[in-house]
Amino acid sequence: MNVITVPSSLDDQSFEQVLEQLAPLAPDDRILLDARNTTWASPYGLTALLTLAQTRLVKPQFYAPEKDDTSSYWSRAKFFDYAADLFEVLGRVPARGPERESGTLLEVTPVSKSDDVHKVVERIQAKASQIITNNLHLESRAVMGFAMALSEACQNIVEHAGRGGWVAVQNYNYRRRMGRHVVQIAVCDAGVGIRQSLESGNRRPLTDRWDDGVALETAVIQGMSRFPDFGRGQGFKGIRGYLRKWKGKLAVRSGTARVADVPPWDDDVVRRDHLAPMPGTQLFIMIPEEVDR
Amino acid sequence: MTMPHIIDVCAVLRSAVNQDYGNLVTRDTGMAVRHQIERELAANREGGITSLDFSSIGLMDYSCADEVVAKLLVLLQNDDLTRGGYVVFRGIGEEHLELVESVLKHHGLALVCVCDDGNPRLIGRVSEAERRAWDMVRIRGTACPADLADEFGFGEDFVAEVLGELSRRRLVVRRGDSGFVALDAADMVQ
Numbered sequence: 001m002n003v004i005t006v007p008s009s010l011d012d013q014s015f016e017q018v019l020e021q022l023a024p025l026a027p028d029d030r031i032l033l034d035a036r037n038t039t040w041a042s043p044y045g046l047t048a049l050l051t052l053a054q055t056r057l058v059k060p061q062f063y064a065p066e067k068d069d070t071s072s073y074w075s076r077a078k079f080f081d082y083a084a085d086l087f088e089v090l091g092r093v094p095a096r097g098p099e100r101e102s103g104t105l106l107e108v109t110p111v112s113k114s115d116d117v118h119k120v121v122e123r124i125q126a127k128a129s130q131i132i133t134n135n136l137h138l139e140s141r142a143v144m145g146f147a148m149a150l151s152e153a154c155q156n157i158v159e160h161a162g163r164g165g166w167v168a169v170q171n172y173n174y175r176r177r178m179g180r181h182v183v184q185i186a187v188c189d190a191g192v193g194i195r196q197s198l199e200s201g202n203r204r205p206l207t208d209r210w211d212d213g214v215a216l217e218t219a220v221i222q223g224m225s226r227f228p229d230f231g232r233g234q235g236f237k238g239i240r241g242y243l244r245k246w247k248g249k250l251a252v253r254s255g256t257a258r259v260a261d262v263p264p265w266d267d268d269v270v271r272r273d274h275l276a277p278m279p280g281t282q283l284f285i286m287i288p289e290e291v292d293r
Numbered sequence: 294m295t296m297p298h299i300i301d302v303c304a305v306l307r308s309a310v311n312q313d314y315g316n317l318v319t320r321d322t323g324m325a326v327r328h329q330i331e332r333e334l335a336a337n338r339e340g341g342i343t344s345l346d347f348s349s350i351g352l353m354d355y356s357c358a359d360e361v362v363a364k365l366l367v368l369l370q371n372d373d374l375t376r377g378g379y380v381v382f383r384g385i386g387e388e389h390l391e392l393v394e395s396v397l398k399h400h401g402l403a404l405v406c407v408c409d410d411g412n413p414r415l416i417g418r419v420s421e422a423e424r425r426a427w428d429m430v431r432i433r434g435t436a437c438p439a440d441l442a443d444e445f446g447f448g449e450d451f452v453a454e455v456l457g458e459l460s461r462r463r464l465v466v467r468r469g470d471s472g473f474v475a476l477d478a479a480d481m482v483q
Contacts, residue, residue, distance in 0.1 A: 114321035118314050121352060125316075144352060144388040151318040151354040159320065231359035234399060238355040238392070 001061070006035035010045030012186075012251060012284045018052070019276035028057040036066045036091065043168035043186035044284050046079045046108055050166050053086035054190040055279045062087035068094070077168065078107040105131060105169035105183065112164030117154045120167060121147050128183075131171045135181040137290045138246055145242040146183075146287065152235035153187040153283050160226065161191025161280060178265070180289035190280040194219045194254040201226030212255030213273040220252050220259050239285070248287040253278065263288075298337050302361070303349035305329045316352040323360025330365060334378070341378045342466075342476065344407075348384025358389075358396045366402045369463055379463050381413070381476050382406040390416060405464055405476045413477045415464065422447075423464075426455045430465050431475040438471060 004021045007014040018033070025031065033049065041049075053060055062083060065071045072094045074080060080093050106124050111117065129143045136142070150169070157165040167187045174182050191197075195215035198204055203226050205218055218224045220240075225233035236252075240261055243250050251260040251268065258272045265288065303315060309325035317323065330345065337343055347353075362382075369380060382404050385393055390406070394416050397403060403417030415427050422445075429444065430436045438453035445452050453471070460467040466474040 114319040115310075115312070117319045118310075118312070118316065118322070121316050121318050122314065125351070141388045144392075147316075147318075147352045148354045148392065151352075152356065155319055155354075155356055231363055231396070231400060234355045234359060234396070238395070241395075 002029055002031045004031055004033050006033055006038045006049075008037050009040045010035075010038055010049075011042040012044040012048075012253075012282075015045060015048050016275060018049075019278050022052070023276040027055065030058050030060070031056065032061040032063065032090075033087070034063045036063045038065045039067050039070050041070075041074065041079075043077075043108075043170045043184050044188070044282070045186075046074065046077060047166040047168050047186045047188040048278075048282055050079070050082050050086055050108065051188040051190045051280060051282065052278070053083070054163070060087055062089050064089060064091035064093050066091065076107070077104055077170075078109075082108060082110065082166070105171055106167065108166055108168045110164055111154045111157045111167050111187070111189075114155075114158055117151055117158060120154055121151050124150065124169060128169075131181075131183060132287075135171060135173075135289060136183060136246075136287060138287075142246055145245070149239045149242045149285060150185060152239055153185065153285065155235060156281060156283070157187065157189045157191065160194075160197045161189040163189065163191045163280075165189025165191065165280070178288065180291050182289065183287045185285040185287075186283070188280070188282040193280055194252075197226045198224065201228065203228070211257065211273070213257035213259070213271055216252060216254055216257050216259045217271070220250075243285065243287070246287055246290070248285060251284040253282040253284075254280070298341055298343045300330060300333050300343060300345050301349065302326065302330070302345055302347050305333075306350070315350065317347075317350050317357040317361060318352060318354045320356040320360055323357035326357075327361050327365050330361070331368065334369075334380070337378060342381060343378060344381050344383050346383045347386075347389070350384070350389075353389050353392060355392065355396060358393055362393055362404070363396050363400045363402055366397075366404060366463075367400065370402075370461070379466060379476055380404070384409075403462060403464060407477060413475070419464075420455075422451075422455045423459055423462075426452065427459055427464060427475075430456070430459075430473050431477070433475075435468070435472060435474045437473065 007017050075094050075096045105127050128146055132138050132143050154167050165188055169185045171183050195212050198215055220236045223233040223237045247263045249263050249266055256275045256277050260268050262268045306326050309329045385406050397417030401418045403419045405413050406416050407413050429441050438449045441452050442449040456473045459465045468474050
């Protein structure tokens, strides 16, 4: 059994540690993801864990967090509802108790078809409006763009992934880390990934260099889709435009590369290549509270 | 006067997806809604004006706007589902205008939209001359090139060419040999 240690704080950055441990292993190697010492996970962390399980040929084992607060939050976020099918779950999994205020805008939710996207948007509408105007202090028209960005992000799964994925949305008060509220959206799938998606539609640009990083830039920055229709590929453009307006961040990972639209408040790098491989596409969005009012 | 032909886009949405949804999201949904609108437009009288009413729509995303608005306009210009008819968009809220305009500009399209204040607006990609000519026709209700040439500052032929292009793009109604009518005015006097 290969033990993969899940970091104590699991987000889009620290998830790379999980993938680095996994990289030398074959897809059919037996693995145990040990999250006993994990005390915090972002929506990206939770959805990426489920996505990772989908990529394994042998059902992996998963040790649940030992800390009660952590495991009960993961339970309320519905992580264990889906983990039960994808992992052999070890350790104590608390029953999902009564709903309580946790900042969860959308629990971990599967997305595989157009109807799922409708349900996600309908469910999040009222709560998003309240959090975006009251916590993030953005103008009310930002709510519309938020739902649009969420919808377009989820549609990437429906239109391109070739298999179902996951979405989750959470509001945080990052007082210590950033000094403000933020909303995070994670949309992860273990599908074909952006490079293969473009190749399947013969949309690979005529260039000598062709790898996951170039494919990501072609899709995310240049708005190329595997479909030749002129109106396609505008989803990322819409998401990026919305995030630029509200100083938000977008990071998209696919295969062995990651590109990001980095706002002034963040010090992330714009593009990373030669990362540990991960099938599919994983998307991370963060919208911060407006503090310059 | 005939009754204006109005298509409630929210009702079409609910019928097309057979669910009680109020948001125009996803490309699949947009395609289903557009196909139903196409059928309704084709069944409308020849040369008529149809209002597409978006006022009960909650949210809209790029993919759906691309299907419902942009692809519909391309069909109207090229295949002319309305057999010489016109389409006016109504009830597109301020919060959606930016998104719709972005989709239209991407395709080089334009539409006439009657906004919340009741005034028609030309949104999308139009030349400066087209916008001026459209505004002049809108203010007058109806005009011919000779009426506008002086104010325009160019010759009658140039104005006729601009108005002809607006008519081809279904942004003003051509009446007779040289008359042009604003879409909202034409709606009232049918």
